[in-house]
Amino acid sequence: MNKEINNIFEQFLQKESLFKDKKALQSTYIPDEIKHRDIQITQIANILAPALRMEKPSNIFVYGKPGTGKTLSIRYLAEQMLTLADNKKIPLKIIYLNCKLKKIADTEYRLIAQLAREFGKEIPPTGLPTDEVYNVFFQTIDGEKQIILLILDEIDRLVEKAGDELIYNLTRVNTDLKQAQMSFIGVSNNLVFSNNLDPRVKSSLSEEEVVFPPYNAIQLQDILKRRASEAFKEEVIEEGVIQKCAAYAAREHGDARRAIDLLRVAGEIAERKGDKKITMKSVDEAEDTIERDKVIEIVKTQPKQFQATLYTVLLNKNNAKNKIVDTGTVYETYRDLCAKVGLRPLTQRRVSDIIAELDMLGVINAKVISKGRFGRTREISLLLPSNVEQKIKKILEEDLFS
DNA sequence: CGAGATTCATGTGAAGTATACCTTTAGGCTTAA
DNA sequence: AAGCCTAAAGGTATACTTCACATGAATCTCGTA
Numbered sequence: 001m002n003k004e005i006n007n008i009f010e011q012f013l014q015k016e017s018l019f020k021d022k023k024a025l026q027s028t029y030i031p032d033e034i035k036h037r038d039i040q041i042t043q044i045a046n047i048l049a050p051a052l053r054m055e056k057p058s059n060i061f062v063y064g065k066p067g068t069g070k071t072l073s074i075r076y077l078a079e080q081m082l083t084l085a086d087n088k089k090i091p092l093k094i095i096y097l098n099c100k101l102k103k104i105a106d107t108e109y110r111l112i113a114q115l116a117r118e119f120g121k122e123i124p125p126t127g128l129p130t131d132e133v134y135n136v137f138f139q140t141i142d143g144e145k146q147i148i149l150l151i152l153d154e155i156d157r158l159v160e161k162a163g164d165e166l167i168y169n170l171t172r173v174n175t176d177l178k179q180a181q182m183s184f185i186g187v188s189n190n191l192v193f194s195n196n197l198d199p200r201v202k203s204s205l206s207e208e209e210v211v212f213p214p215y216n217a218i219q220l221q222d223i224l225k226r227r228a229s230e231a232f233k234e235e236v237i238e239e240g241v242i243q244k245c246a247a248y249a250a251r252e253h254g255d256a257r258r259a260i261d262l263l264r265v266a267g268e269i270a271e272r273k274g275d276k277k278i279t280m281k282s283v284d285e286a287e288d289t290i291e292r293d294k295v296i297e298i299v300k301t302q303p304k305q306f307q308a309t310l311y312t313v314l315l316n317k318n319n320a321k322n323k324i325v326d327t328g329t330v331y332e333t334y335r336d337l338c339a340k341v342g343l344r345p346l347t348q349r350r351v352s353d354i355i356a357e358l359d360m361l362g363v364i365n366a367k368v369i370s371k372g373r374f375g376r377t378r379e380i381s382l383l384l385p386s387n388v389e390q391k392i393k394k395i396l397e398e399d400l401f402s
Numbered sequence: 403c404g405a406g407a408t409t410c411a412t413g414t415g416a417a418g419t420a421t422a423c424c425t426t427t428a429g430g431c432t433t434a435a
Numbered sequence: 436a437a438g439c440c441t442a443a444a445g446g447t448a449t450a451c452t453t454c455a456c457a458t459g460a461a462t463c464t465c466g467t468a
Contacts, residue, residue, distance in 0.1 A: 373462045
């Protein structure tokens with residue numbers, strides 16, 4: 001074994017970790033107690049409670065900005081209900097689906113297929129009629145008396161891509177079900193989303209509504225302190241670090257997830273450097289790292305064509321004087337690039353859609369504007385810090401030219 | 403000078419096509435009685 | 436004759452293409468003051 005590598009591991013083991021339990025800062029972690037969301041949690045609990053008596057609860061529509069504890073609260077309740085149901089032998093099933101995940105739940109077929117899979121049915125990725133998959137799903141769940149809670153996270157994404165008819169169909173399944181009953185919990189980050197919904201869909205989905213307001217700085221601090229005490233060992237956090245994390249997040253509409261990420265990454269950075277304490281400086285560094293890692297992760301997992309499109313945007317952006325490019329120039333360079341790397345070029349129509357999707361992912365910023373006499377186009381710009389941009393460029397080059 | 407027409411470059415919707423994958427069906431081959 | 440395998444037929448979802456029309460403000464045109 002390589003001696004250097006071995007050294008790294010040895011050193012790592014000798015170094016005393018700052019963390020006691022890193023899980024407490026990961027996004028999947030559900031704490032025993034959720035702070036400052038009592039009102040929302042009781043509200044939802046009251047609505048869902050009938051499920052434990054085998055009565056179908058009302059459908060709920062939950063909304064609030066990112067990082068306001070929506071997903072966390074619901075998962076927490078789900079967990080509680082499941083343990084209770086398990087003890088008392090109540091046939092309760094809770095399914096959680098995140099609709100923004102590409103290839104999982106972003107079309108009608110895929111959503112239903114995924115649901116059926118949750119119940120242990122094998123559904124092929126394509127080939128079956130959607131009706132058929134519906135049938136399989138119905139029959140599976142109606143096979144026994146049970147209550148099903150379906151949590152659709154980021155439901156706005158789903159509706160945007162697949163239309164609201166799908167939701168309407170889903171909310172009406174109960175009329176066809178003899179034994180089982182199904183309720184919906186739609187979760188959305190987008191506050192105005194429900195206004196664009198078909199009124200019928202809206203009324204059936206949001207029989208009840210729960211709003212999650214942003215946390216304020218004090219609440220954020222409180223949450224962070226709690227998490228930190230679980231995650232870190234005693235005395236490893238320097239004075240003011242928590243406040244700083246909270247302040248950063250409060251600036252971004254009280255996004256607790258961001259605050260927690262910040263703290264975790266700051267801890268990781270400090271640990272890697274061999275520091276004994278997490279300092280303010282680590283937080284600053286974490287601030288840079290986080291955004292970068294998030295975007296990089298997205299970029300890496302995109303299909304080749306998306307990467308190629310993004311790459312041409314990057315190329316053009318640097319040549320343009322005001323850092324803004326338009327669809328036409330992107331498409332031209334895109335074709336050149338395709339020729340260079342041996343990729344079959346797509347039509348401008350498709351590239352236009354891809355640009356729109358990249359915009360939705362938040363990697364680029366594309367706005368449709370009319371330049372009067374000079375036609376109309378998308379003004380594409382990047383909002384990433386230049387070091388992130390360089391890194392992405394490198395990754396794309398590796399991916400594309402190999 | 404100003405209202406309305408024109409224009410450009412691309413957005414955008416609808417319909418069609420290619421591909422990958424599915425089930426069903428029919429035929430052919432093997433096997434066992 | 437029954438059973439099993441394979442290949443063809445017929446069907447679907449998805450990503451993409453093709454076609455055609457929609458947009459919307461800068462610019463042009465032309466009638467009027």
